[in-house]
Amino acid sequence: MNVMTPIVRDPNQQKFDTANHLAHAAQQAEDRRYEDFMIVDVDSHHYETGSYKDIFQYIEDPVMRDQFVYTKGQTMMLRSTGGFQEMAGRIARYEYRNSEQAAEGGRHKDITLTLKWMDAMGVDVACVFPTPMLGLGLNPIVEVEVQYARAYNRWLTEHILAAEPRIVSMLYLPMNDPAAALKMVEDFSGRQGVVGFLVTTVRYKPLYSNVYMKLYRALEERGLPIAFHAATNWGDQSMNITNRFIASHALGFTWFNIVHMTNWVVNGVPERFPGLKSIWIESGLAWVPFLMQRLDNEYMMRSSEAPTLKRKPSDYMREMYYTSQPMEMIGNRTMLEETFKMIAADTQLVYASDYPHWDMDLPSTIYDLPFLSLQAKKNILGETARKLFKLDTVLSPQKQARLKARAAA
Numbered sequence: 001m002n003v004m005t006p007i008v009r010d011p012n013q014q015k016f017d018t019a020n021h022l023a024h025a026a027q028q029a030e031d032r033r034y035e036d037f038m039i040v041d042v043d044s045h046h047y048e049t050g051s052y053k054d055i056f057q058y059i060e061d062p063v064m065r066d067q068f069v070y071t072k073g074q075t076m077m078l079r080s081t082g083g084f085q086e087m088a089g090r091i092a093r094y095e096y097r098n099s100e101q102a103a104e105g106g107r108h109k110d111i112t113l114t115l116k117w118m119d120a121m122g123v124d125v126a127c128v129f130p131t132p133m134l135g136l137g138l139n140p141i142v143e144v145e146v147q148y149a150r151a152y153n154r155w156l157t158e159h160i161l162a163a164e165p166r167i168v169s170m171l172y173l174p175m176n177d178p179a180a181a182l183k184m185v186e187d188f189s190g191r192q193g194v195v196g197f198l199v200t201t202v203r204y205k206p207l208y209s210n211v212y213m214k215l216y217r218a219l220e221e222r223g224l225p226i227a228f229h230a231a232t233n234w235g236d237q238s239m240n241i242t243n244r245f246i247a248s249h250a251l252g253f254t255w256f257n258i259v260h261m262t263n264w265v266v267n268g269v270p271e272r273f274p275g276l277k278s279i280w281i282e283s284g285l286a287w288v289p290f291l292m293q294r295l296d297n298e299y300m301m302r303s304s305e306a307p308t309l310k311r312k313p314s315d316y317m318r319e320m321y322y323t324s325q326p327m328e329m330i331g332n333r334t335m336l337e338e339t340f341k342m343i344a345a346d347t348q349l350v351y352a353s354d355y356p357h358w359d360m361d362l363p364s365t366i367y368d369l370p371f372l373s374l375q376a377k378k379n380i381l382g383e384t385a386r387k388l389f390k391l392d393t394v395l396s397p398q399k400q401a402r403l404k405a406r407a408a409a
Contacts, residue, residue: 018113022120028364029122035399035406037378039363040385041118041126043229043281043323043352046110046160048130048152054159058151064143111164117355118166122363124382124394127168128160129198134231137203142176149174153188161193166394170196170227170279175203178211185218195389196225196279201256202233208267216273225277225321225388230257253326257283258291261317265295268308270316277388279321282354286328286335289342292317318344321388323352324380325361329369337371346376350385 019026048055059065118126130152136145149172160167171188173181188194197219199207219226232252233239239255242248257280264270264278280288295313299306309316322343329336343349354360366372366380386393395403 018116019120022117025122025362025364026120028362029120029398030402032122032364032367033402034122034363034367035395035402038124038382038386038393038395039122039351040382040389040391041121041123041353041355042279042350042385043325044114044117044123044126044128044355045131045357046114046128046156047132049132051110051155055148055151055155058154059147060150061143061147064147108159108163110160111167114167115164119396119398121353121355122396122399123353124396124399125166125168125386125391127170127195127385127389128156129169129229130172133172134200134229135202135233136172136174137176137200137205138233138235139176142174146174146177146180150180150184153184157188157191157194161191165193166396168193168195168389168391170194170198170225173197173199173215175199175205175207175212178209178215181212182215182218185215185222185224189218189222189224194224195391196227198227198229199260200231201228201260202231202252206263207260208263208269213272216269216276220273220276223275223390225279227279227281228257228260229281230254230283232256254283254287258287261291262295265309265313265316266306268306270319271308271310277321279323279350279388281323281352282325284326284328285322285324285339285343285349288317288322289339292342318342318348321348321350321384323350324366325352325354326359327361327365329365333371336369340371345372346379347384349380350388351381 056065114126114128118124133148133152136148139145153171156169156171161169171184171194173184175181185197216226230253232248233256234242234245234248234252236252239248239252242251261280270276270278292314295317299309299313303309306313327336339345340349351363351366353362363381367377369377372380385391
């Protein structure tokens with residue numbers, strides 16, 4: 001008779017601390033002298049599940065608010081990929097991060113936790129996004145997306161962004177309701193830390209539809225970028241035939257951005273709104289040259305089907321912005337260098353860590369690339385994002401202290 005060995009958790013895990021977990025990252029930041037320039041992380045993640053109780057209070061519809069409270073924070077309304085992202089415990093930070101010292105100096109615990117990893121990695125400003133909410137666009141009840149997105153945005157702007165200038169966000173847009181998405185822009189634009197708005201691309205709405213044109217015009221008029229954040233949906237008919245998370249993850253995070261990017265370009269949205277800047281997030285980079293070549297080839301043979309376009313699809317794509325994570329750098333470095341050239345990385349690529357996910361990238365992922373000039377590294381790691389988001393130049397207290405020590409030496 002086989003008896004399974006019970007899982008015994010390491011009691012030391014209960015003492016998890018972000019500073020210890022990222023000790024090597026902190027050493028990298030010091031060795032590479034990140035204090036000499038500003039680093040902006042354009043995609044990091046906040047686990048809103050830890051603040052459900054507070055966020056619920058901002059749901060405006062009393063009946064829905066009662067329903068959410070009744071579920072006691074269960075994610076039944078926020079479908080995601082379950083526990084696969086956690087790598088079956090291989091990456092322990094998810095479970096134990098809340099065991100850290102919660103609040104310091106009267107700050108919200110989420111501010112404390114965020115600043116800890118930022119300071120360790122050498123990040124000066126971080127753009128944070130929710131996490132389970134990335135699948136909210138699949139909810140069949142439109143009001144759920146609208147009400148919860150509005151509640152989260154109110155909570156985030158009032159309790160996090162207003163209290164910490166180093167933390168910013170592009171706020172979630174409930175795209176299943178175009179009017180509600182437009183109202184979100186009208187109501188939250190101009191608030192401290194709001195640097196743009198976010199579309200989660202795991203959804204089945206044609207984002208080129210005329211019902212969204214007022215939304216895009218409002219963003220263009222305000223000079224605010226629109227971001228498209230990928231994820232995966234194992235329940236998608238095409239993803240459903242994969243039998244390993246590695247397959248669903250590899251394909252899904254590129255596929256949903258590929259589909260929406262194709263529709264965005266072919267239907268001439270960049271031509272209609274030339275001042276609207278778009279950012280494509282968490283889908284890597286390898287797919288971009290493929291799509292450029294594929295769409296250009298199709299367009300040259302069937303340009304009559306895209307009458308709005310005045311240039312080749314790749315010309316529009318080269319003016320868009322892309323986040324670096326997860327950067328496909330394992331293998332042929334020459335191909336990565338060519339990818340950087342094709343997307344004009346010196347001016348269009350922005351650094352993203354995707355912290356605290358299992359496939360996160362440190363700033364050294366960019367800084368250590370041998371084919372980049374020092375100025376290109378500085379642009380990608382922070383300067384391009386600083387200009388895009390109209391940020392002031394900011395350095396973390398740790399960086400300021402190192403500069404002061406160097407000056408005094």
